[in-house]
Amino acid sequence: MGHPTIYPSGVTIYDPEKCWSGYTIFQAQEVGAVLMDMNGREVNVWKGVLGMPNKIFPGGTLITSRGRRSGKYSVQDGIDLVQVDWEGNITWKFDQVEFIEDAGETPRWMARYHHDFQREGNPVGYYAPGMEPRVDGGNTLVLSHRNVRNPKISDKQLLDDLIVETTWDGDIVWEWQCSDHFDEFGFREASKNALCRNPNYRPTKPEGMGDWMHINSMSCLGPNKWYDAGDERFHPENLIVDGREANIIFIIEKKTGKVVWKLGPDYDNSPEARAIGWIIGQHHAHMIPKSLPGGGNILVFDNGGWGGYDNPNPGSPTGVKAALRDYSRVLEIDPVSMKIVWQYTPREAGFLEPMDSNRFYSPFISGMQRLPNGNTLITEGSDGRVFEVTPDHKIVWEFISPYWGKHVPMNMTYRAYRVPYEWVPQVEKPVETPIKPLDVTTFRVPGAAAFGDRAKEVSVEGCEPYGGSNALCVASVEDN
Amino acid sequence: MSITLYTAPDCIRCKIVKAFLAERNIEYGTVDFKENAQEFNTFYRTNRKAIYRNPEGVEFPLFFDGETVKQGSGEIIAYLLSGHVMEACVTRSDLLHGQISGLYPSRCPEGQEENFVTLVDRLSKGGLHVVVQSDGRKPELLKTLLGIGNVSAILNLAGSAETHAALYGGAPTKEELAASAELVSASEGGIVRFLAQPLPGEGDAKRWPGREDAAEAASMLAEATGKPTMPYQIAAVTADMIPGLQGLEPLPESELLIYRSASRKFLFKADIAK
Numbered sequence: 001m002g003h004p005t006i007y008p009s010g011v012t013i014y015d016p017e018k019c020w021s022g023y024t025i026f027q028a029q030e031v032g033a034v035l036m037d038m039n040g041r042e043v044n045v046w047k048g049v050l051g052m053p054n055k056i057f058p059g060g061t062l063i064t065s066r067g068r069r070s071g072k073y074s075v076q077d078g079i080d081l082v083q084v085d086w087e088g089n090i091t092w093k094f095d096q097v098e099f100i101e102d103a104g105e106t107p108r109w110m111a112r113y114h115h116d117f118q119r120e121g122n123p124v125g126y127y128a129p130g131m132e133p134r135v136d137g138g139n140t141l142v143l144s145h146r147n148v149r150n151p152k153i154s155d156k157q158l159l160d161d162l163i164v165e166t167t168w169d170g171d172i173v174w175e176w177q178c179s180d181h182f183d184e185f186g187f188r189e190a191s192k193n194a195l196c197r198n199p200n201y202r203p204t205k206p207e208g209m210g211d212w213m214h215i216n217s218m219s220c221l222g223p224n225k226w227y228d229a230g231d232e233r234f235h236p237e238n239l240i241v242d243g244r245e246a247n248i249i250f251i252i253e254k255k256t257g258k259v260v261w262k263l264g265p266d267y268d269n270s271p272e273a274r275a276i277g278w279i280i281g282q283h284h285a286h287m288i289p290k291s292l293p294g295g296g297n298i299l300v301f302d303n304g305g306w307g308g309y310d311n312p313n314p315g316s317p318t319g320v321k322a323a324l325r326d327y328s329r330v331l332e333i334d335p336v337s338m339k340i341v342w343q344y345t346p347r348e349a350g351f352l353e354p355m356d357s358n359r360f361y362s363p364f365i366s367g368m369q370r371l372p373n374g375n376t377l378i379t380e381g382s383d384g385r386v387f388e389v390t391p392d393h394k395i396v397w398e399f400i401s402p403y404w405g406k407h408v409p410m411n412m413t414y415r416a417y418r419v420p421y422e423w424v425p426q427v428e429k430p431v432e433t434p435i436k437p438l439d440v441t442t443f444r445v446p447g448a449a450a451f452g453d454r455a456k457e458v459s460v461e462g463c464e465p466y467g468g469s470n471a472l473c474v475a476s477v478e479d480n
Numbered sequence: 481m482s483i484t485l486y487t488a489p490d491c492i493r494c495k496i497v498k499a500f501l502a503e504r505n506i507e508y509g510t511v512d513f514k515e516n517a518q519e520f521n522t523f524y525r526t527n528r529k530a531i532y533r534n535p536e537g538v539e540f541p542l543f544f545d546g547e548t549v550k551q552g553s554g555e556i557i558a559y560l561l562s563g564h565v566m567e568a569c570v571t572r573s574d575l576l577h578g579q580i581s582g583l584y585p586s587r588c589p590e591g592q593e594e595n596f597v598t599l600v601d602r603l604s605k606g607g608l609h610v611v612v613q614s615d616g617r618k619p620e621l622l623k624t625l626l627g628i629g630n631v632s633a634i635l636n637l638a639g640s641a642e643t644h645a646a647l648y649g650g651a652p653t654k655e656e657l658a659a660s661a662e663l664v665s666a667s668e669g670g671i672v673r674f675l676a677q678p679l680p681g682e683g684d685a686k687r688w689p690g691r692e693d694a695a696e697a698a699s700m701l702a703e704a705t706g707k708p709t710m711p712y713q714i715a716a717v718t719a720d721m722i723p724g725l726q727g728l729e730p731l732p733e734s735e736l737l738i739y740r741s742a743s744r745k746f747l748f749k750a751d752i753a754k
Contacts, residue, residue: 096741099709099748107709109748171691171741173734 009402011040028403078113123222128289194319213243272338281307284367305363327357367415384411486542496606586617616652619659632669639693676716694739
């Protein structure tokens with residue numbers, strides 16, 4: 001979205017009556033993990049960590065990472081995944097996925113962790129009644145990387161997605177490698193052609209690599225009504241992931257590793273997919289835990305932006321990142337009927353479509369969390385905006401990250417989570433002070449004239465009344 | 481005693497044995513299983529228990545001297561060289577076509593090293609790619625074999641030195657293990673690996689290795705070589721390699737992950753063989 005030069009940051013809206021209040025954890029760009037209350041007061045900051053994402057578990061426990069491998073040699077490889085207590089002490093660590101010997105760097109073990117992890121006890125890593133993640137043991141699923149070669153996909157080296165399950169003691173007891181399942185994703189010939197030639201090539205050293213699938217979320221299905229009704233595709237241990245480069249969301253059968261359910265990579269090959277419309281460059285597809293409103297449905301942040309492999313077209317001369325859209329959607333999808341059952345899009349935001357649609361737009365990162373009262377916490381990540389909407393789409397809390405980075409000059413935040421007060425026993429429940437939305441038509445910075453401060457006004461004879469949107473250069477959806 | 485060789489048409493293994501018999505001026509008769517099907521079938525039915533089948537059928541050649549049935553070029557030539565003496569170190573091959581295995585130089589009885597070299601030399605010269613498997617002992621013999629050409633080597637580790645002794649009849653010294661690992665690692669196609677295989681268990685029962693066996697094997701190798709980043713594979717025997725798996729259920733693949741994690745504490749590059 002286009003930004004004005006000056007706009008407020010911090011919490012801008014808070015309606016305690018309609019919010020599911022608690023603490024919110026997010027990654028402050030180039031600062032660390034920030035846990036704040038509903039008014040934006042930072043109750044703890046774990047400086048220096050780089051969670052992608054950070055998650056808070058019971059006891060004020062932070063799960064995060066302590067940094068990244070040099071971008072010269074890979075893409076988004078987290079060096080480790082750590083559990084940190086309230087005082088910043090490491091209480092658990094995992095890094096033994098690969099022993100890395102990069103030129104000029106000290107050889108070391110690395111988790112090559114990126115984008116997501118899940119701890120036993122909770123399928124999705126956020127609060128759901130009766131599903132507390134363990135902090136004193138249990139297995140952890142970690143989304144990781146592995147460099148591979150697979151001529152069936154491309155002659156280029158591939159940066160493949162790898163999911164490992166580690167015990168508390170660090171033994172890997174299950175793993176799944178994405179490229180092994182290439183034939184199960186249903187790429188059509190044009191997609192294979194584009195992917196073969198350019199598997200999302202990144203110019204790393206000593207050899208470039210294709211981040212061909214770019215899985216950016218990974219979670220368990222957990223107990224759900226579909227499995228209870230006998231649908232084996234939704235076994236609670238199965239995993240759901242999404243690959244942003246291929247516009248695909250799929251479920252992995254834990255027992256066999258096979259893909260047993262998918263949406264994408266194409267959205268023009270069935271009536272259901274056409275009705276959903278193209279999901280592009282999506283993030284954080286996950287099944288809502290059973291104990292939350294909407295349990296069993298799949299939430300996805302459909303970024304738009306650019307994604308997928310297909311025939312070359314004017315927006316993508318090579319067929320890479322072939323689908324384009326300049327606004328985002330949050331979709332809640334019934335995975336059996338394949339119908340959208342709830343959504344938050346520019347339409348629900350009240351923006352004129354399509355002219356003003358890009359006011360809800362994050363072309364990368366982002367996510368969402370279903371809250372126990374039915375609200376949804378949405379991270380519109382690229383512009384550092386986190387907001388809570390009711391089921392009828394009213395914004396009842398909004399926060400703009402004030403943390404702009406120096407190395408990455410954005411206030412982006414990858415994915416925020418809300419946790420209940422009782423998960424952070426170290427601090428007393430804070431005072432909840434309502435924040436009413438400012439009237440931006442009258443709000444002024446110091447020195448600016450007040451709204452309506454006019455020296456003079458006149459009426460011009462013969463003017464026609466102002467009209468509707470069909471007077472604009474582009475037809476609006478209302479014109480169809 | 482008259483010797484009969486049961487052969488198949490265009491069988492490279494048969495030609496190797498024939499060449500060896502000719503080299504040693506040993507007279508023999510030949511029965512081709514297609515041309516003399518009735519005669520072969522009679523022999524096969526009579527000696528069925530002594531004849532094994534690989535995934536593609538009966539392996540040729542078969543050898544009979546009136547008392548002993550031998551099968552496969554490796555075992556036949558070993559028998560011709562030294563009778564039954566090398567049976568512990570020359571067994572059936574689980575590799576087909578242009579490759580041959582079942583050759584274990586570490587288990588070669590004292591005094592039979594020259595015969596072992598002769599055997600491998602004839603197999604190699606006959607056109608087979610020879611894969612020998614070491615348990616770390618007798619690195620000098622391994623070095624000689626690798627010098628023959630068209631020979632590659634695998635170094636198998638099964639667990640601790642005690643486990644090696646129970647399984648293979650002996651364990652390498654630290655120096656022998658280091659020397660063997662160096663030879664295998666430096667050779668073309670060489671593989672150093674933890675090989676999960678049935679181990680002696682309670683009484684006569686067998687068991688698959690546990691996490692500690694993999695850890696001890698890796699620890700032993702890392703200590704001997706001082707090279708924690710040396711390439712190291714994790715593999716397991718299959719029913720093709722050990723018929724019946726000595727009564728064990730096939731190893732769950734997840735166990736390989738456990739072996740890998742245990743091994744990586746000492747050998748950082750350990751990974752599961754593809």
